[in-house]
Amino acid sequence: MxxxxxxxxxxxxxxxxxxxxxxxxxxxxxxxxxxxxxxxxxxxxxxxxxxxxxxxxxxxxxxxxxxxxxxxxxxxxxxxxxxxxxxxxxxxxxxxxxxxxxxxxxxxxxxxxxxxxxxxxxxxxxxxxxxxxxxxxxxxxxxxxxxxxxxxxxxxxxxxxxxxxxxxxxxxxxxxxxxxxxxxxxxxNRNSVAILTGEESENDMESLSEDVFRYFGLGCRSVSKIFIPRDYNFDSFFKGMFQQQEIIQNAKYANNYDYNKAVYLMSEFDILENGFLMIKEDESYASPIASVFYEYYDNTDDLKIKLYEDRDQIQCIVAKDFLENEIPFGQTQHPNLWDYADGVNTLNFLSNI
Missing domain, CATH: 3.40.605.10 (Aldehyde Dehydrogenase; Chain A, domain 1)
Known part of the structure; x- marks a missing residue:
């Protein structure tokens, strides 16, 4: 050997x-x-x-x-x-x-x-x-x-x-x-995003909840932002997230939820929330703990251009039949050894020093 x-x-x-x-x-x-x-x-x-x-x-x-x-x-x-x-x-x-x-x-x-x-x-x-x-x-x-x-x-x-x-x-x-x-x-810093169309299945949304909540959303592969069409109905999103409701039993998560909710309310931001997760319209990618940002898109071509221009801020893109290198719902925390952080081939770097 x-x-x-x-x-x-x-x-x-x-x-x-x-x-x-x-x-x-x-x-x-x-x-x-x-x-x-x-x-x-x-x-x-x-x-x-x-x-x-x-x-x-x-x-x-x-x-x-x-x-x-x-x-x-x-x-x-x-x-x-x-x-x-x-x-x-x-x-x-x-x-x-x-x-x-x-x-x-x-x-x-x-x-x-x-x-x-x-x-x-x-x-x-x-x-x-x-x-x-x-x-x-x-x-x-x-x-x-x-x-x-x-x-x-x-x-x-x-x-x-x-x-x-x-x-x-x-x-x-x-x-x-x-x-x-x-x-x-x-x-x-990098964050991960999900592209929603409103056509996702119940299973898709439940799988997305794993991408949002695994490791309390602290990982760079955790989805911290969703892109949605103008007429998007959030009911299916919140229904999918609901299976993670026990997360609020974690004291540290609950403290962050309460604090960030208070900040949003005092700032008079418009938010939607379900008792353990808040969503807020925001162009940023890095959302605070217990919250997910959302941004509307009008057509997919413009969205693809935006994601390409912002690629240095994005770790994973969760979607279905949207991009070649997309990740299926529920799979962000299951990378292969060759799925490199920031897209930089660590092994190639190490082979050439």
Whole structure:
């Protein structure tokens, strides 16, 4: 087995390990490597992550585990890397500045750096600091070659050859200045949108509710804005959203809902709401928690032009038979390994540094 195959095998084993942690049950499976050392420990890390960050509910933590378990198959990884020429080994050290908005949000960059043969220096967000270091230890057990190639730091980054950094538009300006002398990928704020026609089925709208509410709408792949025709009737939209009504039971979400509703009412904005979600007409893409913006369109050609012009602000477009690269309703939080954030091919970048 060559070096690349060994790295692939390690991540496949990690996927099998994560498959034991699902929303339906957490149960050890026979023949999973190193379960005696890591299974109970990862259960504990999930508990710590939930206690540390109120946005990281058990449901969302396990959803993230499920998603990565499905992604980390030998077939998926081989399909992903097939178009790039990976190095058997590398002396390059790649720094990753990770966001912390959703569980394991930095894992794709972490995976890409290691599968490319480089070493990773990860600066974790304080909001998401429990899971990845533990999973890194699992990888080191499956492949001792990873030892010495993975480090997590809290202090200032140093001794790196390239960097991948994710943050807000404000922090991105700092990143662009600070990392200007190194090969880099700098990611900024992005949001996802849905294109509605009024012809959507009940199932479409219920599926869209997953795109809106998964991770409380905190992910860049979460739908924060809808585009609708002038004569759109919101009844079907709110009916589809209704199956997510239990979200208001989360205290942190409820506080944001109450606060943002108060702001809208005091500002005398026109809003529609159903007790756990507000919608407001607004040209912006980034809506506050517990709200979705909407904007009218008069014809689809003009809308396509607008979306193209605003492409640097948009992560995903949810639609049905509207655009070539659209995402089906309910699928924004199920990206393939080759669905890159901001449309920037991370693996190609890492293969050429």
């Amino acid at each position: 060559d070096e690349i195959e060994k790295r692939i095998s390690s991540f496949v084993q990690l996927g099998q390990f994560l498959s034991q942690f699902s929303r339906t049950e957490i149960a050890a499976k026979a023949a999973i490597a190193h379960n005696d050392i890591f299974f109970d420990g990862f259960k504990h890390q999930l508990k710590l992550a939930e206690e540390h960050n109120n946005w990281f509910t058990r449901e969302n933590l396990l959803f993230a585990c499920e998603s990565w378990a499905k992604a980390l198959t030998e077939e998926n990884i081989n399909t992903w890397i097939s178009k790039e020429k990976l190095l058997s080994t590398s002396n390059q050290k790649v720094a990753i500045v990770m966001a912390g908005n959703i569980p394991l949000v930095g894992f794709h960059d972490f995976l890409a750096v290691l599968i490319s043969g480089h070493s990773v220096i990860a600066k974790l967000s304080s909001n998401d600091k429990h899971l990845l270091p533990f999973l890194a230890k699992y990888l080191e057990y499956t492949n001792p070659d990873f030892k010495g190639k993975i480090s997590f730091i809290n202090e200032k980054l140093k001794g790196f050859d390239a960097v991948i950094a994710t943050g807000s538009n404000n922090t991105a300006r700092y990143f662009e200045y600070y990392f200007k002398d190194k090969p880099n990928i700098i990611r900024k």
